[in-house]
Amino acid sequence: MDALQITGQRPLSGRVSISGSKNTALPFLFASLLFDQELSFENIPRLWDIETTLKLLEDMGCSYSWDKESGKVRILPRVTQKIASYDWVKKMRAGILALGPLVAKYGEAKVSLPGGCAIGARPVNFHLEALKRMGAKVEVEQGYIRASVPSCLRGAQIVFPEVSVTGTENVLYLGALAEGETVIENAAMEPEVVALGELLQTCGVQIEGLKTSTIKIKGSKLKPPAKAISIPADRIETGTWISIAMATQSELTLENAAGPELAAVLKAFRKMGLGITEKEDGRTLIITPKSSYEAISVETECFPGFPTDMQAQALVNMCQAEGISHMRENIFENRFMHVAELRRLGAKIEVEGNLARVEGPTHLKAAPIMATDLRASASLVVAALMAEGTSTISRIYHLDRGYDHLDKKLQKLGAQVTRVAQ
Ligand code: EPZ
Numbered sequence: 280m281d282a283l284q285i286t287g288q289r290p291l292s293g294r295v296s297i298s299g300s301k302n303t304a305l306p307f308l309f310a311s312l313l314f315d316q317e318l319s320f321e322n323i324p325r326l327w328d329i330e331t332t333l334k335l336l337e338d339m340g341c342s343y344s345w346d347k348e349s350g351k352v353r354i355l356p357r358v359t360q361k362i363a364s365y366d367w368v369k370k371m372r373a374g375i376l377a378l379g380p381l382v383a384k385y386g387e388a389k390v391s392l393p394g395g396c397a398i399g400a401r402p403v404n405f406h407l408e409a410l411k412r413m414g415a416k417v418e419v420e421q422g423y424i425r426a427s428v429p430s431c432l433r434g435a436q437i438v439f440p441e442v443s444v445t446g447t448e449n450v451l452y453l454g455a456l457a458e459g460e461t462v463i464e465n466a467a468m469e470p471e472v473v474a475l476g477e478l479l480q481t482c483g484v485q486i487e488g489l490k491t492s493t494i495k496i497k498g499s500k501l502k503p504p505a506k507a508i509s510i511p512a513d514r515i516e517t518g519t520w521i522s523i524a525m526a527t528q529s530e531l532t533l534e535n536a537a538g539p540e541l542a543a544v545l546k547a548f549r550k551m552g553l554g555i556t557e558k559e560d561g562r563t564l565i566i567t568p569k570s571s572y573e574a575i576s577v578e579t580e581c582f583p584g585f586p587t588d589m590q591a592q593a594l595v596n597m598c599q600a601e602g603i604s605h606m607r608e609n610i611f612e613n614r615f616m617h618v619a620e621l622r623r624l625g626a627k628i629e630v631e632g633n634l635a636r637v638e639g640p641t642h643l644k645a646a647p648i649m650a651t652d653l654r655a656s657a658s659l660v661v662a663a664l665m666a667e668g669t670s671t672i673s674r675i676y677h678l679d680r681g682y683d684h685l686d687k688k689l690q691k692l693g694a695q696v697t698r699v700a701q
Contacts, residue, residue: 280673280674280675280676280700280701281675281676281679281698281699281700281701282671282672282673282674282675282698282699282700282701283660283663283671283672283675283678283686283696283697283698283699284669284670284671284696284697284699285660285663285664285669285670285672285694285695285696286645286668286669286695287527287643287645287663287664287665287666287667287668287669287670288527288665288666288667289527289664289693289694289695290527290528290529290693291523291524291527291529291531291689291692291693291694292529292530292531292692292693293531293532293691293692293693294531294532294533294534295520295531295532295533295534295688295691295692296534296535297512297513297516297517297520297533297534297535297536297537298322298324298325298512298513298516298682298683299322299323299324299350299510299511299512299513299683300324300470300471300474300510300511300512300513300514300515300516300537301324301326301328301329301513301515301681302373302444302469302471302513302515303470303471303474303475303510303511303513304320304323304324304326304329304510305328305329305332305373305376306373306376306445306448306471306474306475307320307474307475307478307508307510308320308323308329308332308333308336308352308354309332309336309376309377309379309380309452310380310452310475310478310479311336311341311354311356312336312339312341312356312358312377312380312381312384313380313383313384313452313455313456313482313501314356314482314501314503315356316503317353317354317355317356317503318353318354318356318503318504318508319351319352319353319354319507319508320351320352320353320354320507320508320509320510321349321350321351321507321508321509321510322350322509322510322511323345323350323351323352323510324350324510324513324683325347325350325683325684326679326680326681326682326683327370327371327676327679327680328371328373328680328681329345329352331367331370331371331374332371332373332374333345333352333354334367335363335364335367335368335371335374335377336354336356338360338362338363338364338367339358339359339360339361339362339363339377339381340357340358340359340360341354341355341356341357341358342354342355342357343355350510351507358381358384358385361381361385361387361388361389362388362389362390363377363378363381363388363389363390363391364391365391365422365423367391368390368391368392368393368394369391369393369394371680372393372394372396372401373445374390374391374393375390375393375403375406375445375449376445376448376449376452377390378390378406378410378424378426378449379406379448379449379450379451379452379453380452381426382410382415382426382427382428382432382453383432383452383453383455383456383457384456386427386428386432387426387427387428388424388425388426388427389423389424389425389426390423390424390426391422391423391424392419392422392423392424394422396652397613397616397651397652397655398611398613398614398616398652399611399612399613399614400612403424403446405439405440405441405443405446406443406445406446406449407419407424407426408437409435409437409446409449409450409453410426410453412435412436412437413432413433413434413435413437413453413457413461414428414429414430414431414432414433414435415427415428415432416428416429431457431458432453432456432457432458432498433457433458433459434454434457434458434459434460434461434462434496434497434498435457435461435462436461436462436464437450437461437462437463437464438464438465439463439464439465439466439467440465441465442465442466442467442468442492442581443467444467444469444471444472446467447463447466447467447472447494448467448471448472448475450463450466450496451463451472451475451476451479451486451494451496454484454496454497454498455479455482455484455496455498455499455501456498456501457496457498458498459497459498460495460496460497460498461495461496461498462493462494462495462496463493463494463495463496464492464493465492466488466491466492466493466494467581467582468490468491468492468581468582468583469581469582470511470514470537470540470582472489473489473490474511476489476494477489478504478508479496479501481504482501482502482503482504483499483500483501483502484496484497484498484499484501485497485499511537512535512536512537512562513537514537514540514541514544514586515586515588515589515654515681516682516683517533517536517537517541517564518537518541518544518586518588518589518592519589519592519657519661519682519685520533520536520566521533521544521545521548521553521555521564521566522548522589522592522593522595522596522657522658522661523660523661523664523689524553524566524568525548525551525553525566525568525572525596525599526595526596526599526661526662526664526665527664527665527694528568529566529568529692530565530566530567530568531565531566531692532563532564532565532566533563533564533565533566534562534563535562536562536563536564538557538561538562538564539561540582542583543580543583543584543585543586544585544586544589544593545557547575547577547585547593548593548596550573550575551572551573551574551575551596551597551599551600552569552571552572552573553566553567553568553569553572554566554567554568554569555567571601571640572596572599572600572601572639572640573600573601573602574597574600574601574602574603574604574637574639575597575600575604575605576604576605576606576607577590577593577604577605577606577607578607578609579606579607579608579609579610580609580610581610587608587609587610587611587614588654589654590606590608590614590654591614591617591654591655591657591658592654592657592658592661593606594606594617594618594621594628594635594637594658595621595626595658595661595662595665596661597637597639598621598626598627598628598637598639598640598641598643598662598665599639599640599665600637600639600640601639601640602638602639603636603637603638603639604636604637604639605634605635605636605637606634606635606637607633607634607635608633608634608635609633612633615630615635616651616652616655617651617654617655617658617659618630618635620648620649620650620651620655620659620662621658621659621662623646623647623648624643624644624645624646624648624662624663624666624670625641625642625643625644625666626641626643626662627639627641642667643662643665643666643667644666644667644668645663645666645667645668645669645670646666646670647670647671647673648662648663648670648671648672648673649672649673649674650672650673650674650675650677650678651674651677652677653677653678653680653681654681655677656672656674656675656677656678657678657681657682657685659672660672660678660685660689664689664694669695671699673701675698686698
């Protein structure tokens with residue numbers, strides 16, 4: 280298993296290009312199961328989760344090519360077995376996104392229950408309820424979801440008790456091929472969901488209400504996109520670089536960055552006092568550090584609120600602010616695993632229930648630390664870059680699942696980061 284050795288307190292400088300969005304690329308790749316023809320994609324990020332998805336699709340009988348340098352992927356969806364096995368889904372919970380397309384296109388699917396992860400139990404009950412409402416028979420046995428459609432998949436009204444990103448995405452796939460109209464109430468409005476809806480619209484699916492909490496989908500025959508499908512910038516990677524710039528007190532230019540989708544993140548960091556200039560192209564951000572920062576209070580919320588995937592990173596920057604800051608995690612029940620590790624660096628963070636209280640400014644000092652999940656690993660990188668001395672972050676495979684060569688991008692900006700085998 281790899282580890283990262285990071286020597287902190289070195290100012291970075293230069294320009295960094297943001298990679299394609301992981302949480303858009305994944306639902307886009309699974310959408311290829313809805314088609315018979317080959318689909319091609321551009322700006323696919325080089326991530327373990329992309330590797331896992333392509334291997335999962337290959338196991339089903341699909342063939343693919345992936346040019347990692349150019350970011351081009353081609354998928355020929357020749358499905359011979361409608362199964363998403365535990366071997367892959369245990370590595371990546373987003374494997375649940377095989378469920379919707381397989382049932383929509385083939386009327387059957389056997390998909391491993393994703394199981395929980397470090398940040399929570401991560402149930403998929405909303406996905407299964409939606410399937411049943413649309414006419415599928417659903418059984419869960421021996422760790423697998425077995426779904427089948429005895430007659431035809433029919434449109435229905437689906438009310439999500441809580442907003443679910445991949446739950447909404449699975450219903451978008453199902454509604455695209457179902458008979459009649461499907462209405463999703465309390466739908467997710469995340470940019471990744473909107474992007475999937477817009478992709479399906481270009482393929483002939485009538486969808487109304489994207490960017491709102493009520494989405495209506497009229498099933499239809501799909502026609503494949505006429506040209507390569509391009510993946511938009513990763514908004515969470517963009518936010519992570521804002522966090523890194525602040526933590527290292529560096530002026531950085533972020534290119535091909537996410538823009539409007541980051542409004543809540545920009546607002547929070549500007550409230551701390553960080554300088555963030557958005558260039559007119561809407562895709563370039565210039566981050567300018569300040570000599571001191573203000574304490575703030577943040578709540579994670581569904582889009583367009585502050586994203587839970589930026590909670591761990593912002594928590595580290597709160598250590599730089601004067602006074603007491605608060606971070607309330609409202610989406611996942613156990614998403615403060617990184618706090619114990621940050622405390623090892625000297626961070627003064629107390630957690631009570633879903634509220635973290637951060638005292639600053641705190642001088643962090645290097646120590647050996649361990650990554651527990653994807654965004655926690657990003658926060659440990661931010662903290663190690665801020666700390667005095669050299670930290671070693673173990674289990675860095677968590678980081679490689681969702682960030683495209685973050686260590687290499689850091690090295691180019693002058694950071695002292697070394698990947699070591701452990
Ligand atoms: C997506 O996960 C993202 N993953 C997560 O990003 C992100 O943190 C999350 O949305 C919230 O924004 C992808 O897009 C691949 P949810 P998802 O269903 O869809 C509960 C990352 O770091 N719930 O919106 O799995 C659930 O437990 C990852 O890139 C149910 O109770 O999240 C949670 O508390 C981490 N039953 C809340 O809803 C269900 O059937 C939101 O979960 C589904 C969800």
